[in-house]
Amino acid sequence: MRIRIPPFSLFAGTGNPDLAAAVARALDHPVSPCTVERFPDGEISVHLDEPVRGHPVFVLQSTSPPVTENLFQLLSLVDACRRAAAGRVTAVVPYFGYARSDKRHARREPIAASMVASLCQTVGLNHLVTLDLHAAQIEGFFHLPVDNLTAVPILCDELKHRLSPGTVVVSPDEGRVKMAGDFAQRLGADVAVVHKQRKSGTETKIIKVVGDVRDRPCLIIDDMISTGGTIERAIAALLKSGARPEIRVAATHGVLVEGTRSALSHPALGEIYVTDTVAPHHRDWPQLKVISVAPLLAAAIQRLAARESIGDLFQ
Ligand code: R5P
Numbered sequence: 001m002r003i004r005i006p007p008f009s010l011f012a013g014t015g016n017p018d019l020a021a022a023v024a025r026a027l028d029h030p031v032s033p034c035t036v037e038r039f040p041d042g043e044i045s046v047h048l049d050e051p052v053r054g055h056p057v058f059v060l061q062s063t064s065p066p067v068t069e070n071l072f073q074l075l076s077l078v079d080a081c082r083r084a085a086a087g088r089v090t091a092v093v094p095y096f097g098y099a100r101s102d103k104r105h106a107r108r109e110p111i112a113a114s115m116v117a118s119l120c121q122t123v124g125l126n127h128l129v130t131l132d133l134h135a136a137q138i139e140g141f142f143h144l145p146v147d148n149l150t151a152v153p154i155l156c157d158e159l160k161h162r163l164s165p166g167t168v169v170v171s172p173d174e175g176r177v178k179m180a181g182d183f184a185q186r187l188g189a190d191v192a193v194v195h196k197q198r199k200s201g202t203e204t205k206i207i208k209v210v211g212d213v214r215d216r217p218c219l220i221i222d223d224m225i226s227t228g229g230t231i232e233r234a235i236a237a238l239l240k241s242g243a244r245p246e247i248r249v250a251a252t253h254g255v256l257v258e259g260t261r262s263a264l265s266h267p268a269l270g271e272i273y274v275t276d277t278v279a280p281h282h283r284d285w286p287q288l289k290v291i292s293v294a295p296l297l298a299a300a301i302q303r304l305a306a307r308e309s310i311g312d313l314f315q
Contacts, residue, residue, distance in 0.1 A: 008305045009052050009086070013061035013073035016279040019094065019294060020060050026298030031060075036073055044069070046076040052086040058301050059089065063097035063116070064255060064278040071097060071116065075123050082124030090127040090304060091120065092297055094277035095224075095253045099134035117141035129300050131277055131293060132223050132252040135175070149300060149313060151252040151275045151293050152179065156186040158273060158291050159250060164217045168192050168243075170209075172220055172234040183221050183250070192218070194234045214242035224253035225274065228263030235266050246270065253277050254290065261285055 009032045012020035024031045033049035059081065061074040074091060081089045101112035113135075120128065121143060128146045133139070139146040171180035171193045184191045192211025220234050231249055239245060245268035254274030261282060264272060274280075275293045282288055296313060303310045 008056040008058060008301075009050070010058045010060065010301065011048065011077055011081070013059070013070060013077060015062045015064055015070040015073070016060075016094070016276070018279060019062070019276050019292070019297075022276070022292055022294035023060060023092075023298050023301070026295050027302060034077065044072050044076060046073065046080055048077075048080050048084060052081055052084050054085065054087050056088045056305055057081045057086040057090070058092055058305075060092045060094075060297070062095040062277055062279075063093060064095045064253075065097075065257065067097040071119075075119055078120065078125050079123040088126045089124060090129060090301075091125050092129045092301065094131050094275075094293060094297065095255070096130045096133055096138070099138055102135040102138050111141075113138050114141040127304070129297070129304070131275075131296075132179075134223050147300065147310060149296060149310075150182070151277070151291075151296070152182045153186065153315070154275065154291055154293060154296060155250045155252070155273055156183060158289070159219065159248075160187060162271070163187065163189075163219060163248070164246060167217045167219050167248075168211065168213050170194060170211075170213070170218045170220045170234060170238060172222055172230045176222055179223065180221050183219070187219075189219070190216075192238075194237050209237050209241040209243075213238055215244050217244050217246040218248070220247060220249045222249070222251040224255055225249070225251045225260065225264075225272070226255040227257055228260040231269075232263045232266065235269060239268060249273065254280065254288070256280075256282060256288075 011032050011034050014036050020031050035047040037045045039045050059077045063071045098112040098116050131149045133148045169180050169184040169189045169191050171177045180191045192213050194209050195207040218238050247268050248270050250273040255278050271289050272287050273289045275291050280290045300310050
């Protein structure tokens with residue numbers, strides 16, 4: 001039975017128009033018009049082109065590259081909603097940029113994820129919906145409800161008939177062990193872990209593989225692929241440990257900056273599965289399979305608009 005949706009508005013920044021359109025289609029609800037432009041000096045100008053007074057509002061925007069631009073659009077849209085007397089304002093941020101800056105790695109460094117949380121609250125955000133946060137404890141930077149959904153079930157549905165028997169789910173570092181466990185449980189697979197020691201923000205060093213990968217196909221999972229460096233090094237470590245040269249990758253956020261494709265051109269690597277939390281811009285990369293999270297986000301918006309539980313969306 002279809003849930004009756006009380007009136008709400010859905011706005012979207014320019015970060016991922018295809019995802020916004022897919023969410024709108026899944027909801028059977030239009031994206032409300034808004035104008036996002038630049039002043040001649042480069043400053044961002046935002047205008048909501050329809051009233052929001054008293055309406056619950058959802059603002060969809062991934063803070064993916066260009067991160068500062070997309071983040072500022074998000075903050076501007078939320079601020080505009082609040083100043084236009086909107087009801088509850090919920091940001092739907094499928095990819096939460098700066099999430100890797102969740103702690104200080106050295107003295108005299110900022111914690112950018114905490115700064116983003118503070119900014120969101122300062123402009124009047126009431127609720128955040130996001131997906132596979134790099135670190136779940138980022139939720140603690142917010143003093144408002146945060147629903148950190150996961151794309152793992154969606155990715156597993158896609159993967160379950162495509163993996164060879166005996167595939168081992170591999171966490172490319174200690175930070176992804178829980179996520180690897182979630183994949184493994186759904187896929188009925190074993191888990192291995194690549195120990196990674198970070199030398200600097202961009203350089204990493206692999207130490208060893210923990211778990212039995214000898215002559216087994218592997219599925220490396222991660223929350224995001226940015227430069228591909230982590231995956232590239234995990235592939236080298238797995239092959240050195242005797243894994244079968246039949247490796248696949250699944251990650252929620254395909255940030256895929258310039259140069260990633262060449263970093264991931266190893267002959268042992270087959271398909272790379274990501275979702276569309278970040279606008280895909282590698283349309284001619286046959287190995288890259290993009291699975292949409294639009295139905296999941298639409299279901300969350302629909303439930304929240306109807307003030308219903310979204311608990312089962314985490315399962
Ligand atoms: C690291 O802790 C993250 O979970 C990812 O493994 C990492 O950020 C991916 O970045 P890249 O593709 O640049 O190695």
